Amino acid sequence: xxxxxxxxxxxxxxxxxxxxxxxxxxxxxxxxxxxxxxxxxxxxxxxxxxxxxxxxxxxxxxxxxxxxxxxxxxxxxxxxxxxxxxxxxxxxxxxxxxxxxxxxxxxxxxxxxxxxxxxxxxxxxxxxxxxxxxxxxxxxxxxxxxxxxxxxxxxxxxxxxxxxxxxxxxxxxxxxxxxxxxxxxxxxxxxxxxxxxxxxxxxxxxxxxxxxxxxxxxxxxxxxxxxxxxxxxxxxxxxxxxxxxxxxxxxxxxxxxxxxxxxxxxxxxxxxxxxxxxxxxxxxxxxxxxxxxxxxxxxxxxxxxxxxxxxxxxxxxxxxxxxxxxxxxxxxxxxxxxxxxxxxxxxxxxxxxxxxxxxx
Numbered sequence: 001x002x003x004x005x006x007x008x009x010x011x012x013x014x015x016x017x018x019x020x021x022x023x024x025x026x027x028x029x030x031x032x033x034x035x036x037x038x039x040x041x042x043x044x045x046x047x048x049x050x051x052x053x054x055x056x057x058x059x060x061x062x063x064x065x066x067x068x069x070x071x072x073x074x075x076x077x078x079x080x081x082x083x084x085x086x087x088x089x090x091x092x093x094x095x096x097x098x099x100x101x102x103x104x105x106x107x108x109x110x111x112x113x114x115x116x117x118x119x120x121x122x123x124x125x126x127x128x129x130x131x132x133x134x135x136x137x138x139x140x141x142x143x144x145x146x147x148x149x150x151x152x153x154x155x156x157x158x159x160x161x162x163x164x165x166x167x168x169x170x171x172x173x174x175x176x177x178x179x180x181x182x183x184x185x186x187x188x189x190x191x192x193x194x195x196x197x198x199x200x201x202x203x204x205x206x207x208x209x210x211x212x213x214x215x216x217x218x219x220x221x222x223x224x225x226x227x228x229x230x231x232x233x234x235x236x237x238x239x240x241x242x243x244x245x246x247x248x249x250x251x252x253x254x255x256x257x258x259x260x261x262x263x264x265x266x267x268x269x270x271x272x273x274x275x276x277x278x279x280x281x282x283x284x285x286x287x288x289x290x291x292x293x294x295x296x297x298x299x300x301x302x303x304x305x306x307x308x309x310x311x312x313x314x315x316x317x318x319x320x321x322x323x324x325x326x327x328x329x330x331x332x333x334x335x336x337x338x339x340x341x342x343x344x345x346x347x348x349x350x351x352x353x354x355x356x357x358x359x360x
Contacts, residue, residue, distance in 0.1 A: 037052060037053050037090075037091060037092065037207075037266070038050050038051075038052055038092060039051040039052070039055040039065070039089060039092050039093075040092075041055065041065045041102070042065065043065060043066055043067040043070055044058075044061075044063075044064045044065060044066060044077075044080070045066050045067070045070035045075040045077060046067065046069070046070050046075075048067050051065060051066075051067045051068075052067075052323065053068055053242075053246075053266075053321070053325070054067070054068035054071070054088065054089070054090065054241055054242050054246070055067070055068075055088075055089040055092075056068070056071040056086040056087070056088055056089075057086060057087045057089065057105055058080060058084050058085075058086055059084065059085045059086065059087060059105075059106065059107045059110075059169065060080075060081075060084040060085060060107075061079060061080050061084065064080060066086075068241065068242030068243075069242065071086070071166070071242065072241075072242045072243065072298055074164070074166065081164070082164050082165075082166055083162070083163045083164045083165055083166065083167070084166065084167070085107070085137055085152060085166075085167040085168075085169055086166060086167065086168055086169065087105050087110075087168075087169050088168050088169075088241065090240075090246050090248060090266075091205065091207065091248070096170075096171040097176040097249070110135060110169065111134065111135060111149060114134055114135050114171055114172075115133075115134050116133070116134075117133065117134060117135075117171060117172045118131050118132075118133055118172065119131050119132040119133070119136050119146075119170075119172050120172075122136065122146055123146070124146060124147055124148040124151055125145050125146055125147060125158055125159060125161070126147045126148065126151030126154075126156035126157075126158055127148065127150065127151055127156070129148055132146060132148045133148070134148065134149045135148075135149050135169055135170070135171070136148070136169070136170045136171075136172075137149070137152050137167040137168065137169055137170070138167065138168050138170055138238060139161055139165050139166075139167060140165065140166040140167065140168055140302075141161075141162075141165040141166070141305050142159070142160055142161050142165060142305070142306075143305065143306045143307040143308075144306070144307075145159065145160075145161050147167065152167065168238075170238065175230060175233050175234045175237050175247070175249055175250060176248065176249030176250075177249060177250060177251070177252075178202070178248070178249045178250065178251045178264055179251065180251040180252065180253040180262065182202060182203050182204050182251070183200050183201070183202060183203070183209075183211060183251055183262060183264065184200060184201040184203055185198050185200050185211060185213075186198060186199045186200055186201065187199050189210070189271070195212055195213050195214035195215075196212070196213050197210060197211070197212050197213075198210070198211045198212075198213065199211075199267065200264075202248070202264065208267040208269075209248065209264050209265065209266065209267050210264075210265045210266065210267045210268070211262050211263070211264055211265075212262070212263040212265065213260055213261070213262050214260070214261045214262075214263075215255070215258050215259070215260045215261075216258065216259055216260075216261070217257060217258055218254075218257055218258065218259050222259065226261075229261060230250075233247065233250060233263065237249075239302065239303070239306060239308070241302075242298070242299075242327075243295045243296070243298045243299035243302070243325075243326070243327050243328065244299045244302060244303070244327055244328050245265055245266060245268070245319060245327045245328065245329040246265060246266040247263065247264070247265050248264045248265065248266070249264050250262060250263050250264060251264065265329075266327075268319035268320055268321045268327065268329075269321055269322045270319075270320040270321060270322060270324070271319065271320065272315060272316050272317070272318060272319060272320070273292070273315040273316075273318035273319070273320055273326060274314075274315040274316050276320050277315060288324050291324065291325075291326075292318075292320070292324065292325075292326040295325055295326040295327065296313075296318060296326055296328065299326075299327060299328040300313070300328065303328070310328065310330075312330060313328070317329050317330040
């Protein structure tokens with residue numbers, strides 16, 4: 001009868017829906033194992049689940065996470081304000097190079113865990129204390145602006161810093177040193193004056209990454225060069241995020257008289273913007289193109305807010321992931337901007353900014 005037919009249809013629909021859910025779950029699990037950048041939490045601003053790539057957990061609001069896109073847009077809602085402090089998860093469940101359970105990432109717990117940390121040579125811009133002890137909070141907008149825990153608790157603002165500027169919590173060990181044997185080098189993706197780039201796997205994380213390898217001859221100046229390299233790398237790691245290629249850490253390998261430095265960065269599966277345009281340019285919708293342009297502009301805004309110049313913005317140095325999100329790469333040639341000093345010209349001439357041709 002009709003009731004039996006309806007029951008059978010309902011049963012079949014339930015079975016079909018369960019099969020779809022299992023397929024979707026297995027797809028997410030597969031991606032999670034492969035790239036390690038799927039965070040199984042929901043964005044409190046746009047509702048996206050799961051959050052992919054960059055996750056920002058608000059330390060002032062209980063149970064609030066944001067995706068990279070909403071964080072970059074400084075979205076505010078309910079009791080959440082853009083000037084709150086955030087923990088930036090670059091990999092799933094990992095912060096400051098260690099694994100955390102989600103309920104462990106709270107203001108009170110992080111304060112206790114890192115109470116004795118000293119941030120050498122870093123001064124609090126709120127109270128001028130040097131070095132900062134305990135947690136350090138870096139303004140995501142201002143250039144080289146850091147606050148100690150006490151100044152954050154008192155909502156201190158000095159210089160150009162505003163209470164609406166987001167803060168990112170940092171530990172002393174900003175750049176993680178990864179054992180060289182934990183990185184499996186695969187095929188070469190490209191090469192240039194600053195080294196060769198390889199597709200690789202971070203074995204212990206089951207994580208696809210990009211490895212930029214630079215080989216130097218060991219000399220008496222090696223220690224000085226290494227300190228300079230690590231200082232620059234820490235600056236780039238702090239800057240990386242939603243629209244700037246993420247830096248996870250570095251590895252070193254001694255090869256006879258040479259030392260190889262390997263910078264471990266996020267893997268962008270679609271390659272450079274040049275490649276995307278060449279292979280699929282005609283198939284990119286206007287909306288996709290505009291989204292990519294906004295991604296690049298957002299990345300450039302952050303670089304310039306931090307008083308840096310990239311010096312080589314061109315399609316070869318823009319990387320695109322599987323979701324067509326564009327990020328600025330090749331941060332190794334970024335330099336701090338000083339308006340009184342001339343900047344070395346590196347850019348490809350076709351992509352030089354107009355001010356270079358007007359001697360500004």
